[in-house]
Amino acid sequence: MSKAETQFVYVTYIVATRDAVWQALTDPEVTKRYWIHANISDWKPGSVWEHQRIDGSGVADVVGHVIENVPEERLVFSWAAPGEQSDPAKVSRVRFDLAEHKPGVVRLTVTHYDLEPGSGMERGISEGWPQVLSNLKTLLETGTAATLW
Numbered sequence: 116m117s118k119a120e121t122q123f124v125y126v127t128y129i130v131a132t133r134d135a136v137w138q139a140l141t142d143p144e145v146t147k148r149y150w151i152h153a154n155i156s157d158w159k160p161g162s163v164w165e166h167q168r169i170d171g172s173g174v175a176d177v178v179g180h181v182i183e184n185v186p187e188e189r190l191v192f193s194w195a196a197p198g199e200q201s202d203p204a205k206v207s208r209v210r211f212d213l214a215e216h217k218p219g220v221v222r223l224t225v226t227h228y229d230l231e232p233g234s235g236m237e238r239g240i241s242e243g244w245p246q247v248l249s250n251l252k253t254l255l256e257t258g259t260a261a262t263l264w
Contacts, residue, residue, distance in 0.1 A: 188214075
């Protein structure tokens with residue numbers, strides 16, 4: 116399988132508004148409640164984003180650049196370990212697509228693509244995304260994230 120063919124797609128339905136889901140994806144104060152990292156960016160195309168630990172160290176475990184931002188509809192950014200961001204073979208992409216499934220229910224599709232086949236990143240996201248999305252859904256629907264880590 117080539118890098119272009121390596122992707123994971125996750126779909127979840129969340130009882131919330133698109134605005135609430137969007138805020139949960141882009142507001143660092145919300146991301147740290149369910150992701151145990153703060154996603155830091157101004158979310159403008161071309162801007163840097165960092166997936167920073169919440170221990171106060173300021174260390175980013177994942178970094179990238181915003182590729183596309185259509186508020187409450189689509190967010191796309193690159194994804195790499197900090198020391199690997201200049202190696203195209205190590206950079207993948209994440210796309211969040213939000214759509215109203217029915218009033219009060221959002222269909223969130225997360226596509227993580229351009230992954231290096233057999234990489235540690237590929238293995239990590241196959242376990243990580245289901246946990247993150249479960250936490251996100253639980254937080255938005257109940258007000259409290261599950262403790263999965």
